[in-house]
Amino acid sequence: MSYNCIVIVREVWDTRDLTGSVLADNGSIKDSMLTRFEPEDMNALEMALRIKDEHGGKVTAFSVGTPKQVDVLRECLYRGVDEVVRVDAGASSLGTQAAAQLLADAIGKAGQYDLICVGVTVADGESSMLGTHVAGKLGIEQVSYVDAIEEIGEGRVVGKRGIEMGYEYIEAPLPALLSVGVALVEDDPRTPRSAKAMLKLKAKKAEIPSADVDASAVTSPVSIAGREAVPERAVESKDVAAEDETALKSMLDDVLKGE
Amino acid sequence: MSAEDTVKVDAIVVGGGPGGLAAALTMAQGGLEVILVERGEYAGSKNVGGLFYGTILNQLIPDAFKQAPIERTVSKRSITYLGDGTHMSLTFGADAWSQPPYNNTYVVHRAQFDRWLASQVEEAGATLLEGMVVDGLIYEGEGAGRKAVGVQLRGDEAFYADVIVLADGANCLVSEKVREELAMPGGKIKQEYAVGVKEIISLPKETIEARFNLKDNEGVAYDFLGVPFEGLIGGGFIYTAKDSIHLGSVARIESLVESGFTPSGLNDRFKQHPAVSRLIDGGELLEYSGHMLPEGGYDAIGSLTANGVMIVGDAAGLLNMSLYKEGTNHAMESGMYAGQAAVAAKEKKDYSRSGLALYEEKLAEGIALKDVKKYKDLPDILTSAPELLSLYPKKINQLMVDYFTVNAEPKAVTQKAAMKNFMKDMSKIKLLRNAFKARKLM
Numbered sequence: 001m002s003y004n005c006i007v008i009v010r011e012v013w014d015t016r017d018l019t020g021s022v023l024a025d026n027g028s029i030k031d032s033m034l035t036r037f038e039p040e041d042m043n044a045l046e047m048a049l050r051i052k053d054e055h056g057g058k059v060t061a062f063s064v065g066t067p068k069q070v071d072v073l074r075e076c077l078y079r080g081v082d083e084v085v086r087v088d089a090g091a092s093s094l095g096t097q098a099a100a101q102l103l104a105d106a107i108g109k110a111g112q113y114d115l116i117c118v119g120v121t122v123a124d125g126e127s128s129m130l131g132t133h134v135a136g137k138l139g140i141e142q143v144s145y146v147d148a149i150e151e152i153g154e155g156r157v158v159g160k161r162g163i164e165m166g167y168e169y170i171e172a173p174l175p176a177l178l179s180v181g182v183a184l185v186e187d188d189p190r191t192p193r194s195a196k197a198m199l200k201l202k203a204k205k206a207e208i209p210s211a212d213v214d215a216s217a218v219t220s221p222v223s224i225a226g227r228e229a230v231p232e233r234a235v236e237s238k239d240v241a242a243e244d245e246t247a248l249k250s251m252l253d254d255v256l257k258g259e
Numbered sequence: 260m261s262a263e264d265t266v267k268v269d270a271i272v273v274g275g276g277p278g279g280l281a282a283a284l285t286m287a288q289g290g291l292e293v294i295l296v297e298r299g300e301y302a303g304s305k306n307v308g309g310l311f312y313g314t315i316l317n318q319l320i321p322d323a324f325k326q327a328p329i330e331r332t333v334s335k336r337s338i339t340y341l342g343d344g345t346h347m348s349l350t351f352g353a354d355a356w357s358q359p360p361y362n363n364t365y366v367v368h369r370a371q372f373d374r375w376l377a378s379q380v381e382e383a384g385a386t387l388l389e390g391m392v393v394d395g396l397i398y399e400g401e402g403a404g405r406k407a408v409g410v411q412l413r414g415d416e417a418f419y420a421d422v423i424v425l426a427d428g429a430n431c432l433v434s435e436k437v438r439e440e441l442a443m444p445g446g447k448i449k450q451e452y453a454v455g456v457k458e459i460i461s462l463p464k465e466t467i468e469a470r471f472n473l474k475d476n477e478g479v480a481y482d483f484l485g486v487p488f489e490g491l492i493g494g495g496f497i498y499t500a501k502d503s504i505h506l507g508s509v510a511r512i513e514s515l516v517e518s519g520f521t522p523s524g525l526n527d528r529f530k531q532h533p534a535v536s537r538l539i540d541g542g543e544l545l546e547y548s549g550h551m552l553p554e555g556g557y558d559a560i561g562s563l564t565a566n567g568v569m570i571v572g573d574a575a576g577l578l579n580m581s582l583y584k585e586g587t588n589h590a591m592e593s594g595m596y597a598g599q600a601a602v603a604a605k606e607k608k609d610y611s612r613s614g615l616a617l618y619e620e621k622l623a624e625g626i627a628l629k630d631v632k633k634y635k636d637l638p639d640i641l642t643s644a645p646e647l648l649s650l651y652p653k654k655i656n657q658l659m660v661d662y663f664t665v666n667a668e669p670k671a672v673t674q675k676a677a678m679k680n681f682m683k684d685m686s687k688i689k690l691l692r693n694a695f696k697a698r699k700l701m
Contacts, residue, residue, distance in 0.1 A: 032371075197391055197415045201266060201294065204386050 002057035003152065003174075005048035006107060007081070008118040008130065009041040009063050009072040023229045035069045040119025044180040046192040047149060048117045049080055055152065057114075058082045062106055062211070064099045065089040077203035078195035085110065086208050090215030098220035100133030105218075106211035107138065113175055115157060120145055120179040131179035142177040143170045149178075268292040270601050271410050271420040272385075273393045273433055275302030278572025278590030279426030280376050283385040284319055285598025286424075291605060293385035294418060296410065298392040302380075303373020305428065307457050307550035309498045309505035310480050311372065312588035313363045314626075315595055320379055324360050328371045330500035331478025332361035335471075338582065339534065340652035341485035346534040347656040357477055366478045366498045366505065368459075391415065395436055396423060396568070405441060406566030406611065421610045422601045424569050426594060429551040431574035438561065441568065445561035450576055451638060453493065453552045454515065456522045457507030458530075460542035464502045470538060471499055482582060484648050485656075487529040490518045492641045492648070495529040496584075497538060504539055506530065511554060511641075522549060554580045557635035563622070564615045569597040577627050581634045581700065589627035596621035636699050644693045647700065651693070654681055 013029070014036040024030045048059045060083040061076035073084040087106045094102070107113065116138075118131040135142030146159035150169055158171045159178055240247045270286050272279045275297030283295045299305045310333070316323045324332075335352035356362040381387055397409040397417055409419035425434045429452065438445065462470075471479050483495040493510025508526045515522065529535060553559065553576045560576045563569060571577075572590030579585040600618035604610050622628045641648065661677035668676075 195390060197388060197412050197418065198264075198266065200388050200391075201386060201418075204388075 001153065002055050003051050003114040004057050004112060005051055005059045006110070006113050006116045007041070007045045007048045007059060007061045007076070008103060008116065008134065009045060009061050009076060010038040010119070010122055010130075011035050011063070011065075011067055011070050011072045012038045012122055021229065021232075023227060027227050027229075029227075037070055037072050037075055038119050038122055040121055040180055040182060041072070042119070042192045043182075044117035044119050044178070045076060045079065045081070047146075047178070047180055048115070049193065051115065051149065051152060052080075052082075060085065060110060060113075062087060062103055062110075064094065064102055071208075073208050074203060074206075075195065077206065078200040079193055080196065080199060084208055085211045087211045087213060088215050090218075094215075094218075095220035095224075096129050097133055098218045100130055100137055101218045102211075102213055102215060103130075103134050104137035105213040107134070109212060115152070115175060116140075116177040117180055118177065120181050128179075131177050135177035138177070140175050140177055141172040142179065143172050144179040145181040146170070146178040147181045265419060266294075266416065267409075267419040268294050269420060269605060270294075270422045270424065271296065271418055272424045272426055273410060274426035274428055274572075274574070275299070275377060275387060275389065276306055276373065276426060276428055276572060276590060277376065277587045278574070278594040279424065280373070280380050281315065281319060281591040281594030282424040282426060282569075282571055282598040282601075283387075283594075284376075284380045284383050285595050286601050287380065287383040287385040289598065289602030289605075291602060294420070295380065295385055295387045296391050296393050296412065296418075297387060297389045299389065301370075301374055301389050302377035302387060303369050305550075306369040306373055307455065307507075307548045308369060308587060309366055309457065309459075309500070309507075310496070310584065311365045311367045312583075312585055313360070313365055315588055315591040316376075317360060317363065319591070319595060324363075324365065326375075327365075327367070328375050329365045329367055329476075330503075331366045331473075331476050332357070333364040333366060333480045333498075334361075334473070334477035335479045337479070337481045339481060339483045339485075340656050341483055341487055341529075341532045341534055342653055342656045342660075343486055344533070345656050345660050346485075346532075347652070347659055357474075364480065366480070366500050368500060393427075393433055395433060396440070398440065400566075404566070407437065407441065407568045420567075422567055422569070422604060422615065424571060424594070424597050424601070425574055426571045426590070427574050429553050429573040429578075431570075434570050434574040437565070437568060437570075441565040443562045443565050443568075446555065446576070447558040448555055450553050450559040451511065451513070451555040453509050453511045453554045453580070454522050454549065455507055455509035455552060456526045456547070456549045457505055458526065458544055459500070459546040460504045460506060460539050461502060461545045462504060462539070462542045466541070467499050467502065467504065473499065482584075483529065483535065485652060487525070487532050489649055490645075491515065491520065491525070492645075493525070494648075495526075495535070497535070503545060504542060506535075506539060509552060512551075552580065552586065553578050554638060556580065556638050557628075557632045558638075560628075560631070562619075563593075564612050564619055566611045567615075569600065569615055569618050571597045577631055579627075579630045579634055581637060583630070585627075585630065589631070592625050592627045593622060596625060634699070636696075640696045640699060644696050646689070646693055647697055650685075651690075654685065657681065 014034040059081045061081045062085050063073050064087045087102050121128045143159050147162050148160045150158040150160045269291035270293045272283045272295040283293050286293045334356045337348050337350035339348040392413040394411045394413045396407040399408045411417045427433045478499040481497040491510045491514045495508040498505040508529045571593040577589040597618050600615050604614045658681040
């Protein structure tokens with residue numbers, strides 16, 4: 001039996017090698033900030049692609065908003081996704097609930113599906129709730145922090161979740177939404193596949209279809225009201241001779257006192 | 260694999276630095292179907308330089324300097340000798356350098372600039388495949404008729420093309436392999452390498468402008484030699500970007516090994532010189548990178564064309580390591596010529612070595628090879644007369660400091676003592692001989 005899987009993917013700020021100030025003078029995030037494919041969404045994508053590899057079927061990727069630097073939908077095509085859908089976010093930046101509403105609208109129009117996979121945590125908002133909200137709006141079951149799919153079939157899916165001292169297995173009826181956790185790491189044999197040259201060549205300039213949903217009809221009850229940078233701490237360096245114990249001690253005292 | 264699954268295009272470029280991008284751009288503009296393979300996450304992600312000469316760029320993309328992400332234009336340059344607690348500079352500039360096209364000399368952030376250039380190349384019709392590594396080329400035929408017909412991507416497909424432009428940079432593993440496999444004659448001498456490290460240090464725009472005496476978008480390119488680099492064939496540089504400073508040092512690898520310095524240790528030494536440290540005072544380190552430079556010069560350049568293959572840029576050894584330190588522009592020029600040769604080869608349907616001969620003909624007529632040839636003795640001079648970079652500037656610096664030392668002595672006494680100090684340990688014959696050699700440095 002084959003399955004139709006949906007993945008929700010996001011482009012997020014790349015916070016790996018942050019240096020210097022993140023905010024511009026007007027309080028917005030600087031243009032020079034880099035972005036990346038949300039790594040847990042990448043794990044969710046891999047999960048969906050493996051179901052297709054094993055059981056056949058189709059994988060469709062959805063993403064909200066226009067790309068900044070990394071076009072995550074195109075990256076999905078490079079890895080073997082069958083279809084992609086861009087969901088227009090409108091002019092304003094969306095809260096998690098509004099984004100979930102738009103995604104649910106778009107997914108609802110996309111036809112029959114068996115499974116939705118999405119990464120659990122997102123580096124920018126840290127709300128971790130997008131999957132939960134989408135499942136709620138679609139009225140389907142959802143399981144959070146799924147690290148792997150143990151089995152799928154007979155109208156149900158069994159997810160494996162890492163817990164303290166072991167694993168637990170959670171069963172849910174299809175269609176279901178799985179929020180995928182962090183267990184797929186770099187040296188894990190389940191590591192997400194990289195882009196394939198042939199797919200990249202074909203999809204590099206492919207047109208990305210947009211979902212027929214109305215962003216202006218969706219209002220967000222929760223939004224970011226403002227941002228404040230942590231004030232920079234002025235640090236004055238001091239030269240202390242390594243052999244001067246008294247000076248070293250006094251420097252240590254200063255550090256401990258927080259001076 | 261069925262025939263329709265085989266990818267065959269006119270040209271494949273290996274490497275997304277300025278040389279590869281210029282080649283891809285020229286070929287795409289000439290109507291060729293082009294694939295460029297870059298192993299980094301994006302074009303330019305493996306590049307380090309910050310000073311960019313734009314003559315070829317402005318030729319390939321008219322008025323490119325108006326749209327490209329340029330940090331500052333260079334309105335002032337200087338050469339500084341750093342002594343022990345002393346320093347001596349020669350600073351120069353021209354008003355015209357502050358006017359378009361700004362002497363074609365720009366300071367850029369390579370991560371941004373190369374990506375912009377890559378977007379122009381894509382717009383012209385080439386397809387960029389980033390994040391993919393070329394393991395080697397695929398060949399057909401044997402002996403003199405052996406020709407390259409495609410590239411093998413690591414853990415992935417093989418793509419085929421009539422012509423392959425190798426622009427894999429200073430550490431050119433693919434080119435080296437291809438040279439062997441196609442028996443391409445090497446240069447007179449083995450390629451020699453330098454290694455450079457660069458820090459990007461953040462400072463407020465206003466601080467940079469006040470510290471370097473700059474207006475608007477003006478910037479500086481300062482070169483340094485002297486005590487921090489004693490015993491090494493190398494030097495340091497500072498370029499000003501908008502709200503950051505590029506500071507780095509470069510030294511010949513063997514001289515580093517002999518002296519026991521690490522590249523980062525050398526850069527720290529350079530940074531700590533009082534005349535340098537005050538320029539970056541209060542700055543915060545944003546980025547740290549390292550890169551190799553081919554410094555063997557003209558004699559290390561081998562044959563650059565084979566059946567179905569052209570080698571461009573740093574991989575070809577086309578770097579001018581004199582005070583101009585011109586690499587990117589040369590890479591772009593060679594890339595442009597290789598692109599033109601490929602376009603001509605397509606018309607003739609001849610991609611053999613002789614069919615691609617136009618590349619080396621154009622190269623011989625162009626600026627890059629002539630400049631590298633002009634400085635062909637430089638590696639030798641620097642090795643045989645280390646006094647040129649250390650003893651002489653040190654002596655002149657001391658002479659100036661002694662000459663202008665203000666004390667209770669009459670000036671005649673001070674000046675005489677200064678001259679005496681200057682001539683101490685200086686062999687006049689050697690000085691003459693070295694002065695003769697030094698003319699080739701300029």
